[in-house]
Amino acid sequence: MGMEALLVLFLLGLPQLDSSKVKYCYHNSKCAPPAWPALYHTCNGSQQSPINIKTTEAVRKNDLGEFTFHMYSNRHSLMKIKHTAQSVKISIGDSLELRGGGLKSNYSALQFHLHWGWNSSSGGSEHTIDGVRAGMELHIVHARKGLRLEGALAQPGGIAVLAFFITIENGRTEDPAWKSLTKTIKYLKEEGDYRKLNGTFSLMELIQSVNLTKYYRYNGSLTTPECNEVVVWTVFEESIRLNASLVETFFEDLYINRSAGIRLHGNFRPTQDNRNRVWASRGASRASDPSTTAPPALQTQQLPKTTESGSAGSRPFLLSLLLTLACHILPPN
Numbered sequence: 001m002g003m004e005a006l007l008v009l010f011l012l013g014l015p016q017l018d019s020s021k022v023k024y025c026y027h028n029s030k031c032a033p034p035a036w037p038a039l040y041h042t043c044n045g046s047q048q049s050p051i052n053i054k055t056t057e058a059v060r061k062n063d064l065g066e067f068t069f070h071m072y073s074n075r076h077s078l079m080k081i082k083h084t085a086q087s088v089k090i091s092i093g094d095s096l097e098l099r100g101g102g103l104k105s106n107y108s109a110l111q112f113h114l115h116w117g118w119n120s121s122s123g124g125s126e127h128t129i130d131g132v133r134a135g136m137e138l139h140i141v142h143a144r145k146g147l148r149l150e151g152a153l154a155q156p157g158g159i160a161v162l163a164f165f166i167t168i169e170n171g172r173t174e175d176p177a178w179k180s181l182t183k184t185i186k187y188l189k190e191e192g193d194y195r196k197l198n199g200t201f202s203l204m205e206l207i208q209s210v211n212l213t214k215y216y217r218y219n220g221s222l223t224t225p226e227c228n229e230v231v232v233w234t235v236f237e238e239s240i241r242l243n244a245s246l247v248e249t250f251f252e253d254l255y256i257n258r259s260a261g262i263r264l265h266g267n268f269r270p271t272q273d274n275r276n277r278v279w280a281s282r283g284a285s286r287a288s289d290p291s292t293t294a295p296p297a298l299q300t301q302q303l304p305k306t307t308e309s310g311s312a313g314s315r316p317f318l319l320s321l322l323l324t325l326a327c328h329i330l331p332p333n
């Protein structure tokens with residue numbers, strides 16, 4: 001097996017075959033998010049994820065309309081749920097296809113997984129909106145149709161992720177699809193454990209409570225090493241709302257090392273500095289209207305390919321500002 005193939009297995013959270021490579025984690029300072037840039041130079045890039053989405057700076061774009069979710073209602077497309085040591089991952093058969101939503105290509109769904117905090121009242125989402133962190137976050141990972149995963153991880157726009165916030169509430173009616181999913185968690189005793197899913201829920205049943213026309217869009221990276229900057233992110237505005245009793249299993253039943261009492265929790269990366277424009281969908285509730293607030297240049301600008309478009313123009317201004325300040329602060333000779 002070649003190095004590329006090993007790398008791909010590593011990124012997917014499949015069993016780690018290359019023992020010489022440090023495995024990323026969340027619970028130990030040697031391998032937790034602050035150590036990633038040193039361990040993986042690609043986590044040091046300028047278009048990293050997750051980010052805080054400032055809704056007043058998200059410019060509405062009418063091209064960002066409805067998605068078509070082909071076969072997402074098929075209950076037999078969800079294959080198995082697995083403990084990966086960094087999350088729980090549900091693998092998806094090859095039939096689910098994402099189209100529309102302003103995406104430049106069609107994408108095939110590969111897997112979904114979750115990020116969570118330490119308990120039902122701590123935040124655990126990766127993205128934040130206007131500084132607010134939700135309880136959990138669901139990521140549905142897609143590769144551009146026609147590309148093998150290796151190819152998708154190597155080119156901008158190769159991966160599309162749909163991100164859903166989960167808010168945890170007391171006294172909420174238990175959602176049957178989420179109940180079916182969370183019931184399987186207690187069988188995942190340690191890394192590598194998996195359980196086959198028996199067709200009792202579909203991916204659409206997990207997300208259908210959310211208005212799927214309200215979302216934010218930006219270009220960023222995988223939120224786990226090697227942090228490839230190839231992801232078209234769609235972050236939905238509305239949250240999936242789940243009863244606290246349904247999700248307690250994530251905080252109580254999952255361990256990295258059961259005998260040592262090390263739990264699998266707090267598995268989210270802090271928000272990153274990514275200057276790419278965040279766009280709001282046509283249906284988003286909170287956004288800046290380009291006709292009244294955005295400078296004319298931004299109205300026709302496509303998704304920026306690099307972060308330089310935003311920062312380069314402001315440098316001369318910053319320099320003159322600093323010089324002006326220096327003139328005022330320094331005592332006259």
Ligand SMILES: [Zn+2]
Binds near residue numbers: 113114115223
């Ligand atoms: Zn994720």
